[in-house]
Amino acid sequence: MLLINTRKELKDHLSSLKKNDSLGLVPTMGALHIGHAALVERAVQENSVVVVSIFVNPTQFNNPEDLENYPQTLTADLDILEKIANHIIVFAPNIQEMYAENVTSTTYDFDGLDKVMEGAFREGHFDGVGTIVEALLTLVKPTRAYFGEKDYQQLQIIKKLTEIRHIPVEIVGCPIVREENGLAFSSRNERLTENMRKEASFIYRTLTTAKKKFGTESAVYVTEWVTKQFEEHPELELEYIAIAQADTLKPVVKKQKNKKYRAFIAVYTEGVRLIDNIALN
Incomplete structure (x- = not known):
């Protein structure tokens, strides 16, 4: 496994690849878990070379x-990646390497995809995501880039980003990986107490029931039903529940x-913000 910290070193190394080598990119912010590992494993299966970036991007917070x-x-992350494949390239730059002296995000027009749900509650978040993903795609020039469907809105926005910036890459969405109790794997899960981690499984249980109800009930009914369920669980604070078209997010x-x-859905518990989503049909 190769660890690279600078853009120049990464660019120089990638320039030595063969023309027919397919290149996979898995952008992460580190604190890797089984969900990340699934993305990397798929990238390894489908590409000759895989780059995993580890960078906590300040402009999306x-x-x-x-x-x-x-x-x-980082040390634990490298151990996880080495167990998957020993030929992975890990790109772990610092903030100055990615932003120089100007730690600000680009402003994008994502055709409204960024104005709902996460975008409504996290101002500027998707401009920050777009900025770093565009930088990585431009630097690495991958054949394919892999993103988890847990951040489904982000996935749709990145697809839009490649469209408006004319970036020739296949964006691959990968299924949500869940803990045994249904809780979607997230780096933030590690901040939960053991008891609350168990209680948070209520999020997925509620979503699966909502899916069943959506077969016969209206979106308004299902949204109101979910809201009432969380009112009965005060330890889980519902920030939003939204039902939207899968492609436009309207x-x-x-x-x-x-x-x-x-x-x-987005839920707060013990000061930790958890998100999840589910296909309804």
């Missing part, structure tokens, strides 16, 4: 405390047979 508390575990007004829908 609208909450300074969240940035300060975000776990940084809120559902009236269900249509030829449309795909997803439910999106």
Whole structure:
């Protein structure tokens, strides 16, 4: 496994690859878990060479405390990656390497994809995501880039980013990986107490029931039902529940047979913000 810290070294190394080598990119912020490992494993299966970036991107945090508390575990991350494959290239730059002296994000027009759900509650978040992902895609020039569907809204926005910036890359969305109790794997899960980690499984249980109800009930009914469930669990503070079209992320007004829908949720517990989503049809 090769650890690289500078853009120049990475660029020089990648320039030595053969023309017919396929290149996979898995952007991460470190604190790797089984969900990340699944992305990397798929990238290794589908590409000749894989780059995993580990960079806690400051411009996508609208909450300074969240940035300060975000776990940084590079040594453990490298151990996880080495067990997957010994030929992975790990790119772990510092902030100055990625931003120089100007730690600000680019402003994008994502055609409204960034104005709902996460975008409504985390101002500037997706401009920060777009900035670092564009920088990585431009630097690495991968054949494919891999992202988890836990951040489904982010996945749709990155697809839009490659469209508006004309970046020739295949964006691969990978299924959500869950803990045994259904809780979606997240680096933030490590900040939960053992008891609350068990209680947080209520999020996924509620989503799966909502999916069943969506088969016969309206989006408004299902949204109100989910809200009531969380009112009965005060230790889990519901920030939002939204049902939207899977491709445009526009809120559902009236269900249509030829449309795909997803439910999106954000919940606070013990000061930790957890998100999840589920396909409804």
